Amino acid sequence: MSRLPFARRKSHSEPGPGDAGKTGSWRVLRPLIDVQLCIPAKTKKMACFNCWLYCPDGVVTRTIPPTIDYDYCKGCEICAEECPAGAIRMVEETEFVKREQ
Amino acid sequence: MHCIESGNVAAAYGVKLARVQVIAAYPITPQTPLTEKLSEFVDAGEMEAEYIPVESEHSALAVCIAATSAGARSFTATSANGLLYMSEQVHWAAGARLPIVMCVVNRGIGAPWTIWNDHQDSISQRDAGWIQLYACDHQQIIDTVIQAFYLAETVSIPVMVCYDGYLLSHTYMPFEVPEAEAVDRFLPPFKPAYALDPRQPANLNTVTLPDVRPDIRGDLAPGYTEIRHNLHFDLRQALGTVAEIDAQFKEAFGRGGSPHVESYCCDDADYIAVALGSLAYQLRDVADMLREEGMRAGVCGIRIYRPFPDEAVVEALARAKGVIVFEKALSYGNEGALCGDIKAALYGCDPRPFVRNYIVGLGGREIRTADLLAALRTATNNRGATCEWLGLKL
Numbered sequence: 489m490s491r492l493p494f495a496r497r498k499s500h501s502e503p504g505p506g507d508a509g510k511t512g513s514w515r516v517l518r519p520l521i522d523v524q525l526c527i528p529a530k531t532k533k534m535a536c537f538n539c540w541l542y543c544p545d546g547v548v549t550r551t552i553p554p555t556i557d558y559d560y561c562k563g564c565e566i567c568a569e570e571c572p573a574g575a576i577r578m579v580e581e582t583e584f585v586k587r588e589q
Numbered sequence: 590m591h592c593i594e595s596g597n598v599a600a601a602y603g604v605k606l607a608r609v610q611v612i613a614a615y616p617i618t619p620q621t622p623l624t625e626k627l628s629e630f631v632d633a634g635e636m637e638a639e640y641i642p643v644e645s646e647h648s649a650l651a652v653c654i655a656a657t658s659a660g661a662r663s664f665t666a667t668s669a670n671g672l673l674y675m676s677e678q679v680h681w682a683a684g685a686r687l688p689i690v691m692c693v694v695n696r697g698i699g700a701p702w703t704i705w706n707d708h709q710d711s712i713s714q715r716d717a718g719w720i721q722l723y724a725c726d727h728q729q730i731i732d733t734v735i736q737a738f739y740l741a742e743t744v745s746i747p748v749m750v751c752y753d754g755y756l757l758s759h760t761y762m763p764f765e766v767p768e769a770e771a772v773d774r775f776l777p778p779f780k781p782a783y784a785l786d787p788r789q790p791a792n793l794n795t796v797t798l799p800d801v802r803p804d805i806r807g808d809l810a811p812g813y814t815e816i817r818h819n820l821h822f823d824l825r826q827a828l829g830t831v832a833e834i835d836a837q838f839k840e841a842f843g844r845g846g847s848p849h850v851e852s853y854c855c856d857d858a859d860y861i862a863v864a865l866g867s868l869a870y871q872l873r874d875v876a877d878m879l880r881e882e883g884m885r886a887g888v889c890g891i892r893i894y895r896p897f898p899d900e901a902v903v904e905a906l907a908r909a910k911g912v913i914v915f916e917k918a919l920s921y922g923n924e925g926a927l928c929g930d931i932k933a934a935l936y937g938c939d940p941r942p943f944v945r946n947y948i949v950g951l952g953g954r955e956i957r958t959a960d961l962l963a964a965l966r967t968a969t970n971n972r973g974a975t976c977e978w979l980g981l982k983l
Contacts, residue, residue: 504805
């Protein structure tokens with residue numbers, strides 16, 4: 489469904505992934521989860537999930553192990569800050585570009 | 590119903606007849622009796638509206654923005670520094686395309702404090718993206734308020750109805766109050782182009798990026814430039830809508846016929862005075878006196894200031910030798926804002942009338958008809974000066 493004529497006269501957005509496009513392209517640092525340290529991954533229990541809870545963009549899954557949707561993760565680093573196990577480290581995006589090259 | 594009442598009460602009757610659903614206002618002289626009257630109507634059960642008392646003008650318009658976003662017909666009113674205090678929300682309401690109607694009971698701006706009339710308050714908001722209509726007498730106040738809701742809701746742009754503090758707000762004049770059934774036939778209930786709905790949650794007026802962006806469906810959502818372009822485009826189109834609504838109003842109530850400018854003896858006039866608000870009617874007496882003296886004088890009252898009715902202005906003024914713009918406001922450091930607009934509208938005319946500018950009546954300084962007469966008598970002499978001042982006592 490395309491936007492109604494009136495919707496082209498003002499700015500509004502509906503809830504759902506993808507408003508403003510793939511905002512993952514804004515990311516400078518990429519969070520990587522170490523499943524050896526991650527509590528739900530290690531214990532195989534639906535526990536902790538601080539990363540899922542705190543993520544302001546809702547891009548972390550509440551699964552074993554948790555996964556991150558890099559299409560929309562802006563790399564804000566909150567998950568890494570909140571992880572009680574120190575399982576999430578932030579890696580420069582340039583590292584991945586170098587690896588691809 | 591025929592009645593003799595103040596201009597503020599005329600506005601209040603218009604709001605009542607428009608079946609406004611939400612009123613939020615903060616009292617300020619000379620607007621106060623208008624909001625007091627509305628409060629009485631609601632208290633007495635004569636209006637089925639929510640009257641929301643607020644602690645400031647900023648909140649008054651914020652309440653109207655929220656109410657209109659939820660689909661309610663809403664109204665506020667203010668004057669002078671109150672309008673400036675809500676200025677951030679004034680711009681917001683236009684960008685959000687909310688059809689709010691606001692009466693601006695024109696008063697000079699402090700510092701220094703003045704409670705009396707001039708037009709600096711509404712003129713200072715001319716670039717906010719609102720439609721600005723000016724009324725010249727009590728009948729025009731009530732008629733314009735009723736039409737303003739129809740206009741705002743048709744084009745999804747907020748409308749200011751401006752009228753002179755004290756000169757109109759507190760003086761008593763006879764006017765006709767239309768029958769409620771006739772107004773109901775003229776003004777349909779508010780059907781918002783978009784309204785908040787909990788079943789379809791949405792984030793309104795979200796941040797735009799410098800360029801267009803895809804939305805959640807992958808469709809391109811307009812960027813800031815597109816949204817602002819569309820506001821401007823729709824404002825220009827609104828000139829036609831104003832004329833259509835005026836024609837419908839005239840058919841229903843027998844009044845109107847001058848939606849853009851109100852010309853008085855302009856057809857054969859060599860010299861035409863231009864003004865906003867009640868001053869345009871005062872100038873009619875001056876034109877009559879000049880015609881008795883043998884000068885072919887006319888008056889052009891500007892009824893809609895934004896969008897600017899440039900075609901109607903050219904139609905009314907282009908044949909004159911000289912145009913004299915009397916203004917109760919000033920673009921400080923330049924000239925009267927209206928004068929600049931008149932000059933711009935006439936720029937492409939050949940031959941082109943000269944345009945002179947008189948600043949009058951700031952802060953309620955009495956505008957003496959004799960002074961207007963003297964100024965127009967000397968209008969044949971185009972001194973080419975920037976704005977001159979009438980009644981100045983240096």
